[in-house]
Amino acid sequence: MSKDYDYRSIEAAAQADWESAQVYQVAENAVDAQGKQKPKYYACSMLPYPSGKLHMGHVRNYTINDVMARQLRMQGYNVLMPMGWDAFGMPAENAAIQNKVPPAKWTYDNIAYMKKQMAAMGLAIDWSREVATCSPDYYRWNQWLFLKMLEKGIAYRKTQVVNWDPIDQTVLANEQVIDGRGWRSGALVEKREIPGYYFNITAYAEPLLSGLDSLGWPERVKTMQQNWIGKSRGVRFAFKHDIADDHGNFIQDGLLYVFTTRADTIMGVTFCAVAAEHPLAAKAAANNPELAAFIEKCKTGSVIEADLATQEKEGMFTGLYVTHPLTHEPVPVWVGNYVLMSYGDGAVMGVPAHDERDFAFALKYDLPIKQVIALKGESPMFNATRWEDWYAQKEGVVCFNSAQFDGLSHEEAVSAVAKEFEKLGIGEIKTTYRLRDWGISRQRYWGTPIPIIHCGDESNSGCGAVPVPEADLPVVLPEDCVPDGSGNPLNKRTDFLNVKCPKCGKPARRETDTMDTFVDSSWYFMRYTGPNAKTMVDERNEYWMPMDQYIGGIEHAILHLLYARFWIKVMRDLNLITFDEPFQNLLTQGMVLNETYYSEDASGKKTWLNPLDVELDLDEKGRPQGAKLIGDASNTPVIIGGVEKMSKSKNNGVDPQSLIDQYGGDTARLFVMFAAPPEQQLEWSGAGVDGASRFLRRVWMYSSSQAGALHDASDSLPSNLSDAEKELRREVHTILKQANFDYQRRQYNTVVSAAMKMLNILEPIKLEQNAAISAPVLRECLSILLRVLYPVVPHMTHVLWKDLAYTKTYGPLLDASWPSVDEAALVQTELTLMLQINGKLRGDIKVPADASKEQVESLALQSEPAQKALNGNSPKKVIVVPGRLVNIVA
């Protein structure tokens, strides 16, 4: 055995063992040595985008997953840990535009490289289940389910308002619009209405909301989803009118519907406001050019919600009136830029006295303000011009100036008003959601083709949008296109475009929009369960799902995690699966941060410097006083920019590959697990990596040094143990108990601490010099250390396990039994209890482990500090916490 800790040869040897035996391949319904079925455990990481190489966030994510998987496997679980690739998406197209390489080649090359990096990290991935979402075998099922959803009406086609980049000829996501311009072209972004496909996720709002209760997810993720779904209970009712369209029919049957959570303020309505897209606005604009221009302005403004929120309230009178349903007074209808067409009915009742937005609007356009609720016990009327002097609370207010509703509380009034509307047949209690339907059409090449064929065009009457017949799936995406930045290259591919209409057989045109990549990631984790299944999923999916533990970044708290939950509910309703939530437990790992440094030129322009190139000046306590570039003779000042998320723009990223090359996969894993608990932010520390490496070297050197004496020792303990042996076992088993607890609650940083404590205890024991400890006892203790450490540091422990011949008793470490705590070893004959006087620590006392409360009390009272404090008096009170402390209140 080589003496030095040569991580290269150690890790190569371990990886070779694992690979040759295909040890990570798992099967359904696995049984243990006794033939009993093992419990299954499905632990999975959010699949990576194959961007080129792994970053530290990946390393952290997959190490957490791997530690969990390896530990549970030793505990007897049948553990599935698969991996795949979120392989469709924009970066591949952008790389293609830059390098003139087809996105497919770029993507597959990246996958190959990143896979190699994962092997170097020693991840226990079952690669036989690998899924790449750009493979036709996978995305055909996106298309298949899309067709099923069309049949059921869950998917539908409509015209949507989107961000349109007129130079790049494509839709942009909100985050790709910077200061109103396309991020790539710099062109002013337009709002444009174009047709696309939508999923009716709003129909699932209620189950998506209520399903959260049963999930073992972080509270804040659940709260974020709750807020996103945005349930609110209120009253939907109509103002009647007789405004007719060009054909003489009343618009919307003469009913202007609005939604309100404050029906108790109904008598304070002084106007109505409708969205720019509302039919009444269109009607009024028909012969009012000024209004038409205003509506146009509203429509072309930014669609970014943060901009909308800060925009000044503007509006214009339509000249139209509707009738108040209770007072029958005429109510003027305005167009308001703060009214959203997509929420409720695109119209609101205006109550300036009790709604901040309506108040601002009324003040600006000089509309009447009518107060109808007041704090209980007062009924002030005032004409304040500051919103702060008004109020909109629901608690402790009563109606007044409100005819039959006078004196009612908020809740009473809402019910009473709703009842009144029901009687009139114009309204009722209604629940409205903030959630909107999911638009999945993208004018992009590198994605799942939407399986639709367009027959005829807008002017003639063909068959319209015809679904591709199931037998013709998959609609295969040509992989050899090279996008050039001028729109979707599929529009130039006649071999793809020109097809026959499946209905009438006439020439037709294939849909060139592709699906949002969030569709791909909504169910990939189920394809892992049967990557070669002849159907979308098969019976293997029922064995593995629902997933026991999902691990990924908090940035997916809403989008991906909501879409996947929706998708699962759709599949359940189509009887494809029997469960209705995909992810039982969720762990959101923290970000990886690093120090930032920059220099500033005369104009104040910052140049971000790589932390590797900067050296710190420390004071005598090790506090940083300043910084400069390494080897910079001119001493140009370097400014310490603080700790931030690793990113290209701040030049503070650390390449995992260089870490693995320089220290090995085990050190990388150990550092990442030890530096912080999984859910917290992790601060990079070069010195911390050195420390991790040093610890591993100590484990290796110590174990190697004892290997000769331990190799042939017995794995059963002698019946008579010396006091030193008993004490050693007590310490090691106490730490093991703590480590087991920490594994179970996934606090891996303290698991590493436990291993360090064990080594600190074992290291001084040299069998060749120490007669008090026998080989079998040390052999047991070291086996515990190796097993506790193994999930975090699999390579080195795997090799040591073999070298020390633990395999002869336990088999390979991968499936060795997890060490159990010997409760008998924990028993102490004498305990040390802390002694408090008036709650302050004043020493300790030794008592027999089996002493009664009374015995402990009297021993405590006899102690010197107690005698001194009591000074002959008897104590007011004595508190004994068994096994812990005695507190004497003097």
Place this chain on the structure above:
RNA sequence: GCCCGAGUGGUGAAAUCGGUAGACACAGCAGAUUUAAAAUCUGCCGACUCAAAAAAGUCGUGCCGGUUCGAUUCCGGCCUCGGGCACCA
């Protein structure tokens, strides 16, 4: 504006049910080893007071208060930082 989460040494952090605050590390300081350095090993390492030293004491988990024999932990109020949502009627 609304809704979450977090504040502990020079640093990362720990403390399971309210019971020795700072485990385990990193950095730093001192020493051993070495021709020297690196590496390695040993010791010290929250602040303050009093000390020659040993010791002893006071304070200390963002701030102010409360409950309790005892509070990092529970309750009330505030401050700061981070995140999410943001004209949702």
